[in-house]
Amino acid sequence: MISHRAVLALALIGLGHPTWAAVSFQQVIFRTGFEDYVCPDGAIQDTETCDDGGAVAGDGCSDQCQIEFGNYCAGAPSTCVAVCSDGFRASSEACDDGNTVGGDGCSTSCAVESGFTCIGTPSVCQTICGDGLVAAGEACDDGNTVGGDGCSTSCAVESGFTCIGTPSVCQTICGDGLVAAGEACDDGNTAGGDGCSASCAVESGFTCIGTPSVCQTICGDGLVAAGEACDDGNTVGGDGCSASCAVESGYSCSGQPSVCIPD
Numbered sequence: 590m591i592s593h594r595a596v597l598a599l600a601l602i603g604l605g606h607p608t609w610a611a612v613s614f615q616q617v618i619f620r621t622g623f624e625d626y627v628c629p630d631g632a633i634q635d636t637e638t639c640d641d642g643g644a645v646a647g648d649g650c651s652d653q654c655q656i657e658f659g660n661y662c663a664g665a666p667s668t669c670v671a672v673c674s675d676g677f678r679a680s681s682e683a684c685d686d687g688n689t690v691g692g693d694g695c696s697t698s699c700a701v702e703s704g705f706t707c708i709g710t711p712s713v714c715q716t717i718c719g720d721g722l723v724a725a726g727e728a729c730d731d732g733n734t735v736g737g738d739g740c741s742t743s744c745a746v747e748s749g750f751t752c753i754g755t756p757s758v759c760q761t762i763c764g765d766g767l768v769a770a771g772e773a774c775d776d777g778n779t780a781g782g783d784g785c786s787a788s789c790a791v792e793s794g795f796t797c798i799g800t801p802s803v804c805q806t807i808c809g810d811g812l813v814a815a816g817e818a819c820d821d822g823n824t825v826g827g828d829g830c831s832a833s834c835a836v837e838s839g840y841s842c843s844g845q846p847s848v849c850i851p852d
Contacts, residue, residue, distance in 0.1 A: 628654035631666035639667035647680045659685070673699035676711035684712035692725050704730070718744040721756035729757035737770050749775075763789040766801035774802035782815050794820070808834040811846035819847035 627634075629652070631642035639650035639662035646652045649660035649669020656662045659677035662669040671679035676687035684695035684707035691697045694705035694714020701707050704724030707714040716724040721732035729740040729752035736742045739750035739759020746752050749769030752759040761769040766777035774785035774797035781787045784795035784804020791797050794814030797804040806814040809832075811822035819830040819842035826832045829840035829849020836842050842849040 628652075633665045633667065638662070639669060640665060641669060642666040649679070649681075671699065673697070678710045678712060683707070684714065685710065686714060687711040694725070716744070718742070723755050723757060728752070729759065730755070731759060732756040739770070761789065763787070768800050768802060773797070774804060775800070776804060777801040784815070806834070808832070813845050813847060818842070819849065820845065821849060822846040 628637060629640050629642050629644055629650075631640055633640045633654075637654035638656045640654045641648065641650040641662070643650075644652045646657070649657055649671070650662055650667050651657050656669070657679070659672055659675060659679035659682075660669045661672050671681045671685075673682060673685060674687060674689040676685055678685045678699075682699040683701045685699050686693065686695040686707070689697045691702070694702055694707050694716070695712050696702050701714070702724070704716055704720060704722035704727075705714045706717055716727050718727060718730060719732065719734040721730055723730045727744040728746045730744050731738065731740040731752070734742045736747070739747055739761070740752055740757050741747050746759070747769070749761055749765060749767035749772075750759045751762055761772050763772060763775060764777060764779040766775055768775045772789040773791045775789050776783060776785040776797070779787045781792065784792055784797055784806070785802050786792050791804070792814070794806055794810060794812035794817075795804045796807055806817050808817060808820060809822065809824040811820055813820045817834040818836045820834050821828060821830040821842070824832040826837065829837055829851075830842055830847050831837050836849070839852055840849045841852055
């Protein structure tokens with residue numbers, strides 16, 4: 590298919606203007622009230638605001654030798670650059686949010702910052718939760734959008750967890766009184782021997798419920814836990830170890846399970 594520029598040149602030949610038609614088909618001759626000029630030829634003439642010597646639009650100087658919106662051009666041949674921070678995303682810019690502040694998704698050089706996606710003009714940038722990069726506005730990012738692992742589906746640190754690093758590594762806070770994923774109990778302290786261990790595991794001979802966890806010994810399981818004087822593996826009284834795991838009068842008990850004998 591012949592271009593509109595070739596058609597123009599052929600028309601000029603037909604009108605008896607061979608000199609005009611000799612200009613490259615990638616150029617256009619403009620006639621003003623004063624003189625004829627060529628766009629593009631690398632020289633800024635008459636009504637041209639730029640001339641980069643190329644007939645390609647989208648590089649800052651249009652194929653009509655006019656500065657394209659969002660660009661600044663200087664010199665002859667013209668050198669054009671996008672105006673970063675004007676809120677208009679020019680062809681060489683990945684984003685333009687109307688400012689030169691970094692850390693908001695669109696950098697000071699109008700490039701999309703890591704962990705963000707930007708759309709529109711002016712650009713609106715948002716963090717990408719789940720990409721493993723802790724960007725502005727995110728408290729954590731563990732590389733997924735699964736909740737309950739310490740970093741929520743919206744990249745916020747979940748209750749009972751602390752998260753560090755990129756990608757975020759989240760751990761429960763044992764001793765804060767919140768039973769988080771991975772904890773069997775949390776009684777609000779890291780002292781052992783009270784039913785909930787220093788690592789928030791239920792200790793042998795105890796059962797724990799609630800938040801914060803309340804732990805009680807299991808009388809009759811054969812384990813002498815804190816608060817029990819004996820545990821003979823049953824909750825039958827009269828055998829030396831009572832139904833509440835106390836040593837009955839006239840007996841002495843030892844071992845696990847407890848063996849009780851009359852004094």
